[in-house]
Amino acid sequence: MNQQDQLKQLVGQKAVEYIHDGMQVGLGTGSTVKFMVDALGERVKNEHLNIVGVSTSERTEAQAKSLGIPMKSVDEVDHLDLTIDGADEISADFQGVKGGGAALLFEKIVAINSDKIMWIVDESKMVKQLGAFGLPVEVIPYGSQHVFEKMAARGYHPVFRKVNGEFVRTDSNNIIIDLHVDPITDPHALAEDLIHMVGVVEHGLFLDMVNTVIVGHEDGPEVIETRP
Ligand SMILES: O=C(CO)[C@H](O)[C@H](O)COP(=O)(O)O
Known part of the structure; x- marks a missing residue:
């Protein structure tokens, strides 16, 4: 080990x-x-x-x-x-x-x-500060390309999570977009923004x-x- x-x-x-x-x-x-x-x-x-x-x-x-x-x-x-x-x-x-x-x-x-x-x-x-690890966001597949583009426009540097070219599916059959915002200087503001994006189910800020x-x-x- x-x-x-x-x-x-x-x-x-x-x-x-x-x-x-x-x-x-x-x-x-x-x-x-x-x-x-x-x-x-x-x-x-x-x-x-x-x-x-x-x-x-x-x-x-x-x-x-x-x-x-x-x-x-x-x-x-x-x-x-x-x-x-x-x-x-x-x-x-x-x-x-x-x-x-x-x-x-x-x-x-x-x-x-x-x-x-x-x-x-x-x-x-x-x-010290969050952000080096990509922030996972669970998104429903329908319309996810548009959610992705809105995230990109906000400067969140989104990446669809894929394995062997296939979208990773959650236990709810949704997909994951990882955001590369480093450092996350205001986690509460980011959380608030993400949760109000239509198509976002939940984000990984706890x-x-x-x-x-x-x-x-x-x-x-x-x-x-x-x-x-
Ligand atoms: O949030 C999680 C899964 O969704 C895990 O708790 C997190 O990824 C840590 O995992 P590990 O213990 O393998 O490093």
Whole structure:
């Protein structure tokens, strides 16, 4: 395992210490969360931890079920106690960019219905200002070329996300446009502009949301309470 994966595993293992009996827990998406779900599966199996998971993607759902974690859909729970997710960038004032794994819509729905939100990252994700990582925006396919052109006209430097020449599809069958605005000097203004563009379903700016960040360093995990 490379060093970055070791840090991801470390924060994943640390995060599950915050999960207790009876909790309804949102499970994010991505390579860091995968380690967390593995660790949670161990606790469910070995300690008979009694929890319900709510996933943010088909990938996480399949992994959690394969490990015997009891799962419900977001609409089957009245609330979530805690959501643990990864992030692509976290700024010095704890604003986040997410959606590198194209799961930002479900991640945001689960996050805003959670009492507490925790992000788990290796130290490379901590930045001064957001923007170096392209900002993912989920867009419905119909009319997306026009949305793209409007974004370009605003100077957002959009790029359709494709793999092998094919549009990447989200779990809702939408597509992703990554914006290259670096640095993002006013994330709130950008978020406000994007969410009002017709055809945009959701954007990857997760603002004023996170309560706890666990950062993986070589000498151990650092737990930062951002909004206790
Ligand atoms: O937002 C996400 C998926 O949509 C992920 O949380 C984010 O991309 C981080 O992923 P990783 O842990 O693989 O670096």
